[in-house]
Amino acid sequence: MWETEGLQTLGIVVIVCASLKLLHLLGLISFSEDSVEDELELSAARHRPEALEQLEAQTRFSRKELQILYRGFKNECPSGVVNEDTFKEIYSQFFPQGDASTYAHFLFDAFDTDHNGSVSFEDFVMGLSILLRGTVQEKLNWAFNLYDINKDGYVTKEEMLDIIKSIYDMMGKCTYPTLKEETPRQHVEIFFQKMDKNRDGVVTIDEFIDCCQNDENIMKSMQLFENVI
């Protein structure tokens, strides 16, 4: 006798629980407050550059050159801004044998002057204006800014090592003579011996500019890319 009664109660409990679960599964009722997550649409950042006249005034490029530059820029980045991954990808295509991503990262930091994570056409063209049409002083400034990874005004040996390692990374594996482990470090030593006049372990902007201006090779090479556009 108790069997049927007990079973009946048990059965009713089971049925109630099962139906609740089923309703919950079907989404008709909810126990906790977990609402359906809104699907945040990742809107692609869009950016339109300033007018041609303004850019012409701010940079040292002519109208035609700006047009050519913008066309190329927009072709690769239709949204108008470059983020770091696209930047790395583009740059890597020029150095197929090695890994250009680290150097591209440093470059990106150097171009992204307002540090907002993306390079707009203005940043791009400003940087290029310095590199291609600037005075030697400005170019050296830019190079120093590139080396100074944490932008504190001093280039330490570690920063330099990172930079030089990234440059060597671009060479890839198949080089002659074969790249050894200590090659970047040796290169850093040579650099510091040349640049660090007061032997304090860091290179300041003045030491850097001073030393470069006295080095004929460097001065000549700075003029190398004048007529790139």
Next chain:
Amino acid sequence: MAAGVAAWLPFARAAAIGWMPVASAPMPPPPRDKRRGQDGLIILNVSGTRFQTWLNTLERYPDTLLGSTERDFFFHEETNEYFFDRDPDIFRHILNFYRTGKLHYPRHECISAYDEELAFFGIIPEIIGDCCYEEYKDRRRENAERIQDDEENDNNKDMVLPDMSFRETMWRAFENPHTSTMALVFYYVTGFFIAVSVMANVVETVPCGSGPNRAKEVSCGERYALAFFCLDTACVMIFTVEYLLRLIAAPSRYKFVKSVMSIIDVVAIMPYYIGLVMTDNEDVSGAFVTLRVFRVFRIFKFSRHSAGLRILGYTLKSCASELGFLLFSLTMAIIIFATVMFYAEKGSTATKFTSIPAAFWYTIVTMTTLGYGDMVPKTIIGKVFGSICSLSGVLVIALPVPVIVSNFSRIYHQSQRAEKRRAQKKTRLARIHAAKSGGANAYLQYKRNGMLAEAEEEASKHAGQALVCKSNPTFETQHHHLLHCLEKTTNHEFVDEQTYETSCMEVSLAKPSMSRSSSMSSSPHGLSSCCTRRNKRKSFNVPNSNMVAGRRGSIQELSTIQIRERPMSNSRSSLNAKFEETVPLNSEEQSYITAAVISMPTPPVTTPEGGDSSSSHNFLQSNIVRVSAL
């Protein structure tokens, strides 16, 4: 390297200023910029539709019609434009290729028209982007099959292959009944006899009315025993003959004996022979009767005649895991519900639910919504659980149908797609790799020529050589200058794979380092791999390193990987012969893929000797690399 990023080359070069202070050696001088300010608009009139683009855009691919001097043949002086008498709709896609670097295949276009246009404009179809490549290959294959079909239909009547032995002819006749009239006759005769035999088996058991001297009804089989026996004998004889003929004609007897169809054949005719052997033994006659059940397997012989049956069988075989899981979950549900029902109905009097196994029958009948009504619950709780049981049964039983259907279509496409994917992946990897090494090797070649390139160009101009198209020198030389600067900065040089490996080997063997000149000659191939990359590309020859000796010109038309196209004959997806064999065939067939990489813009080929174009063509042919995909 995609020509789309050519626009970013100035940026890359400007960024090289960052290397200058670090470099210890002086930089090489930059190349002279020729043709500056020549970036004008060019008008292409294609059957009346005018397209316009920058000249630079077209020059990105100098080995196509539009990018080379070949387009001058189409120049129309009166209107000062280039006129092409071709399809403007398809031309749109071709022009987009120049603009974006990606070639797309429009789905609504006819595949042969598209192929013709590509061939006209000198574009290799293998560079179609991944987004459209599968569709393109599909259509191409269909088209090829259609063409093959037409050819077969034409040749079918008088297909005489004298070099096929009798045995092979017979096998072909068995497998493909449409090849000859004899085979067709045989096919229909066996089909007829299978049907007759099955019908006889069925009619045998029908009650034929009582005979004159009998009280009860007898089946037709007993009444006309002799007639049925003769019919059975005839059928079995035909089947035996057929089986023996197939056995003789089979190219691989062992494989034939193992195949499903032959097992069915054997099982179909065995009962007769066993019955012949032991007719008079009463003890085993019971077993003999059971054996007659196997005669119904003759109906499976129809599967040779119907491809649909074969596909169904194959589908079930491959859905076995899903069906197995379904069966397992059903069994679980049955046991649960049977237990519950048993205990629920235990209290009621005169219940049919005498044990849990007895309740199995009720559960199965209820879950499949049959509901015979021979067992019904009487208590309230029993009825409640019974209704839950039938509701859940509906859900559970409805599950396998879409699974099997989707499996069917999945299997159908799977055999085609797996191979396509494999082919595509290898091609794509090979393409990417070739593109990379193409660019690198072009640079190495440029280095070897060194300063000669400029002088040669002057010489070739004077010689008036215009046979080989001049590629985009500005872009290439600038890029090479950039790489040269990098070398100078790091005081290391770019070398190709083999040189690297030889130097690698030497380092490990502690030999003195090789001189530069010897590193350029062809290095032995059988190097022990110290570089892991070597293993992946066993058959990929770096074209450059093999032809340095005695050739001053640089390479043109680099990096075409050409692989033979897969033989199409067995890939018919329609429902006649050979379905089950395509699937295993794909894995073991030697399939080669056809792909070619678009050539990189390379430094101009300098051929100061007259009439050298033929040798350059020969060189091009030897340049083709084979990558086999197995």
